Amino acid sequence: MPPTTPYAGKFGSCAAYSNGGHVQPQSPYRSHTAPKPSREGACNGAYSVAENPYDVPQPHAAYRSASVSSVAAKEHHYSGCALSENPYSSPQPRSPRQHSASCRAHLHQHAAGGGGGGGAPEPAGRANATAASKARLYGHGITASYGEMCYHDNSLVSASLEALIQHLVPTVDYYPDVSASEAPRKDHATSAVCPFPEPLCVSPHQRSYVFTFLLSSRLFLHPYELMTRVCHLCVEQQRSGDALLDKIRFREVAPKLVQLLTEWTETFPYDFRDERMMRCLKDMTHHVARGDEYSWRAMQQMTQRLIKRLSALGQYEEAVAALHAAAQERPASLKSKQASAQRSDILNVCDDPFILAQQLTHIELDRLSFIGPEEFIQTFAMKDPLENHKGFFRKRKTSNLEAYINWFNRLSYLVATEICMPAKKKHRARIIEFFIDVAQECFNIGNFNSLMAIITGMNMSPVARLKKTWNKVNTDKFEILEHQMDPSSNFSNYRTALRGATQRSETAHSSQEKIVIPFFSLLIKDIYFLNEGCASRLPNGHINFEKLWELAKQVSEFLVWRQVICPFDRDRRILQYLVTTPVFTEDELHLASYESEGPENNMEKDSRRSLRSSLLHRENRS
Incomplete structure (x- = not known):
């Protein structure tokens, strides 16, 4: 397996991010005027290897916006693994599970002006749910422990696994992230008031706990176990021994349960490739149907959206496999250099660097859109005991992430192949200059992954040794690009450019300005080092929730980047060449x-x- 970057092994564990200034990613070259993006750029067909390999129904508004609405994604830099605050700007939502006002007043008597303490997610009616165990002062903030949950400056920092699971369970007047006082919405089908709250109407920063725990809980237990326990607790907490009263109480809590499951299926749909998850979802649908019609209809719609999403995923994976197989067919033109001269090269397919950079951006965004956020965590999560079981739902849990890394490697080898293949030195030099211009345009667009793949290809030893060819190339622009992606100081130059691109995206007035495609291998390494360098459990057995906040912060930023729909026109011929032409x-x-x-x-x-x-x-x- 070739290295994903020429700088393999140069990453330091949990090294501090650069604190460079927040500057816009201005190109070191003169800017080019981009053509007006076409609205026909969105893909809307079926995958076809014979035609455009990327005409597939993408998870655009229905899926991308749903996922992003569940998380917050602002700029973040961690220094080593010292986690001191909740990366989400909003305080933790209060709930009926938290301690009484008298307990909070007691804390404020010890620290006037300090942040209020949070509360433990104890089941309703439990006596110790209203008694604070301890509160301590640290500088200007308050660290408070309630039962099995510990808060600092009103941010959850650690808790037992049981307490975190309980905190996820909704009740009639409590939801983990959303205030219970939501206005009822109109059911347009029946012109009646529907008590089920619309989950996508909530601002992203309010959804931090649900996203964070659903994302990282797989480090400690299987998603199926978590779903089973949450649904069981939600049902059991409404039991009173009276069948009629139980039905009334469950009818009241059903909208909140459906809201939680809707968040789960829309943000982590790939969890439901597990037959056990689908069975559990089906069982809850039957249970909800006995208690509340509106919630039952919401469950039906949620399930339909989930099936549609999983179907699109299956279609995408089959198409990627077909494209990979087509690229592995090695025609005679590649067997020898003399015969390979008859093969079309990149300049015959596209001689405009800006157009090629646009098509590379299409491929990048298409493949990013199918990477599930949980894949980042499952690369180092606990093994599933049924992992080797064969079946439709037992596919590899990080296959889309791996496919994206394989695309990076393919692009690097394609660049090297295009340079080494021509017999004439002048032609080779022209292709090198062309790819330098393509890399420059990728930088201007914000496509850092393709930029790095091109630099990687040109730095491979078979290309780097072509000294006579390089002597005919003006390398000034290439040296500037290499400086931008220099791995020294933990890629400080790249991180500065990425921050600038992120700021541009947040204030963008056009779809093109919203594009941010990170150097993906480095993003994975950052998340890996964060996981490896920081303990998941504290000495007292609590889960280190500060670490979970940081993991969620980095993954949620990726979700914002993933949702962008590429505004450029598609060129079927160029796309086909990029993903299927054989490489050396x-x-x-x-x-x-x-x-x-x-x-x-x-x-x-x-x-x-x-x-x-x-x-x-x-x-x-x-």
Whole structure:
């Protein structure tokens, strides 16, 4: 497996982010006037390898906005793994589960002007739900522990797993993130007032706890276990022994339960590829149907949206597999450099750097849109005991994330192939200059992943050794781009540019200005180091919720970037070429490079002989 970046191994664990100024990502070159984006850029067809490989129903407004509405995504930089505050700007929502006003008043007597304490999610009626266990002062803030939950400056910092699960369970007058005093909305089908609150009407910062715990709980238990326990607790807490009273009480809590499940299915739909999750959802639908008609209809609509989303996911995965298979078919034109001269190159397909950068952005956003937020956590989450069970729902839980990393590698090898393939030095130099211009346009757009893939391809040793070719290239622009993506100081230059692009996106007046495509391998490494460098559990057995806030912060920012719909026109021919044209393997690249510019020393001569023999043997065997 080739490295995903030429800077592999140069990342420091939990290194501090750069504190560079917040500047807009101005191009170091003169700006180009972009054509007016077409509204026809949104994809709306079926995947077809023979036509445009990216005409697939995308999770646009129905799915992307739903996911993003569940989280907050503002700029964030962590220094090492010192977590001191809730990354979400809003305080933790209060609930009927929290302690009485008298307890909070007691805290304020000890710290006038300090933040109020939070509360433990104890079940209703439990005696210790109104007794604060302890409160301590730290500087200007308050750290308060209530039962099994600990708050600092009104932000949850640690709790037992049981307490966190209980805190997720809604009641008649409590929802984990949303105030219970929501205005009823009109049911247009019946012209009646529907008591079910619309989950997508809530501002993103109010949804922090639900998103954070649903995202990171898989570090401690399987999503199926969590869903089973939450649904069971929600039902059991309404039991009084009187069948009629139980029905009335469940009817009152049903809208909040449906709201929670709606958030779950819209933000983490891939959890429901597990048959057990779908069975649990079906059981709850039957249970809700016995108590509340409005909530039952909401459950039906939610399930339909979920099935549609999973169907689109299955179609996407099949298409990606087909595209990968098509790219693996290696025609005779790639077997030797002399024959490969007859093959079309990138300049025959597209000679406009700006157009090619736009098409690369289409591919990036298409593939980003299918990465589930939970995939970042499941890369290092606990193993599913049924992971090896074969079935429709038992597919790899990080397959879309892996497919996106494979796309980065493919683009890098495509760039190297295009440079090494031409027989004439002048042609090779022209392709290098073309890709430098494409990388520049990717930077201007905010497509940092394609930018890094192109730089990676041009820094591969088979390309870098072509000294006679590079002597014919003006490398000034390339050196500026390399400086932007320099890995020193934990990619401080890139992080400054990314912050600028993020600020531009937040105040954007056009779809093009909203585009932010991060250098994906570095994003994964940041999340990995955060997980590895910070303990998930504290010495007292509590879960370190500060760490969970930070994980959610980084993933939620990705969700905002993922929702952008590419505004550029699609070019089927260019897209088809980028994702299906065969590329050289590493050995083939080295051999092509030696045939372009002969070996310079005995070591390279030996390498060429060995590669020729090895490739000839593979060809005869195949």
